Amino acid sequence: MSLAESRPRPDGPVRGRPRSEAVERAIIEGVMKLLEDGVSLAELSVERIARTAGVGKATIYRRWSGKEELFIDVVRAVEPADPELPGVCMRDDLVVLLENLRQRGLASRTSAMLHNAHAQMKSSPRIWAAYHANVVAPRRALGLEVLRRGQRDGELRTDVDLELANDMLVGPMLTRAVLRPDAELPEGLAEQIVDTVLEGLRPVRSTAS
Amino acid sequence: MSLAESRPRPDGPVRGRPRSEAVERAIIEGVMKLLEDGVSLAELSVERIARTAGVGKATIYRRWSGKEELFIDVVRAVEPADPELPGVCMRDDLVVLLENLRQRGLASRTSAMLHNAHAQMKSSPRIWAAYHANVVAPRRALGLEVLRRGQRDGELRTDVDLELANDMLVGPMLTRAVLRPDAELPEGLAEQIVDTVLEGLRPVRSTAS
Incomplete structure (x- = not known):
């Protein structure tokens, strides 16, 4: 790449300095x-x-x-840049966030340099902590903010811990992108995860049939 | 430990040999x-x-x-041994499987030796592949089998891909246990994840109130 x-x-590592x-x-x-x-x-x-x-x-x-x-x-x-959120509804913002994770996963698979860089970061606790603070934590905060708005707007159950809800949404994508490097990351996976997590895995009570 | x-x-690495x-x-x-x-x-x-x-x-x-x-x-x-599944209903078996992942996560946090061993495995592609084939893959197959039975018994939607359903269940726990070493792994987390993933994150239509 x-x-x-x-x-x-x-925003870079040194702020307020002309460069x-x-x-x-x-x-x-x-x-x-x-x-x-x-x-x-x-x-x-x-x-x-x-x-x-x-x-x-x-x-x-x-x-x-x-x-x-x-x-x-x-x-x-x-890495793919952090996404702009449409901000219309929680569901669509979540899809954009998860799609960004999917793109990051794909980038790490196709770019040997990025893959190598990730591996090296993980083996250095100091760099990993800095990457976490500068890249991962803000992204996570953004996801929590989207969920908070969703609770406010009636799109998300209010009896579920936001941290847990966030892990339920990003967890399946991260598991595929990071922990299972041989797993598929097909187009549409972000929508599929968000909609299925919102809907639940229990069989739908048949009201329409 | x-x-x-x-x-x-x-089962060990060499079969059929007295030891x-x-x-x-x-x-x-x-x-x-x-x-x-x-x-x-x-x-x-x-x-x-x-x-x-x-x-x-x-x-x-x-x-x-x-x-x-x-x-x-x-x-x-x-590592904590693979669990015995009660085999009564899908939900309870899933809780046992996720509780085992939680215990593994806790073990990796409390045992410096195990933590170190995991880190070393990950930095060696050959060993990681062998660990995956011998430990991770059979555990994953067990989870898929539980879900397959759940679909058969009407406990799981039949329109959801089993691989995706599995990632939706183990993903949140793995994210906490493996990817977020500072995240909490409280007692009851396995039940909480399984029940919330089955139920979904959408607000429940108020029928009881």
Whole structure:
């Protein structure tokens, strides 16, 4: 996957500082090139990244506190961007959120670099925690917000814990995308999960027949 | 966790061969000791295991084809055993299956050795595949069998794909137990998930009030 396919993020690791988009791209592309060449996270160094990107080490340190923070931004640049929610009804917003998880799952399967980056993050507790705080937690908060609105608008049972409801919705998709890398992620899976979780697995009492 | 807490498995890596339970235990305990001492899977060798267990290398090779297969048996010896299903109704069997996943999640949190063993397995594609084939796949097949019986007995919608239904049930528990190590795994969670997934998240049409 090339960087041209990725979107720039509005929020980066260093806030409120003017920055050159082009330099940042060159640095991120440099890390991607190194990762694609099979360089591991342990072997990555700011010096080596600087050399590959054709910038000075100070230029990198002005933007990121170290290679770990930079690494997370590289992953964010390659992963599908967080979605815009239509905001019309809970059901449709949930479908968009789950579709984004499906796209992330597909990206991790098709991009060896991303797959490798995820694996490396998981083996480093510090980076995993930072990725979790910067990427996973905000996404989860967004899902909970959608569910809260759904409860308010009468689209979601009010007697179900929101954290549990969220796990019931994202759990099946994450299980397929992350834990079962051989499982299918077909088009329409997001709708299927959301609608079936809302409807329940019990046989429908026959009122129409 | 001591080996005394673990149950011997009826099926081992080598079938139809008479074996000494005591020797096998000594070998498995030897690997556990090495793992607890912080020895990594990469550093483990059959020679070192043999020395620790006080047996010859040939004794190990008579039982396991190599350290990878032995490692999987060590993990199985420490993990909670697969449950006996009551077999009365689908709902109760599902609760037992999910409760077992919850117990496994708790075990992986409280046993540093098990946690470490899981992490090491995941970083080795070959061992992970073997663990999947020997431990995860049969457990999944059991869940699908319970759901199939549920469909036959009218406890489960017949218009839902069984694989999807299974992911809808185990997904929320796995998400908490595996993907969100900081999430709570309270008592009663298995019942809560099963009943809510069966019932659905849509507000109940008020007929009783």
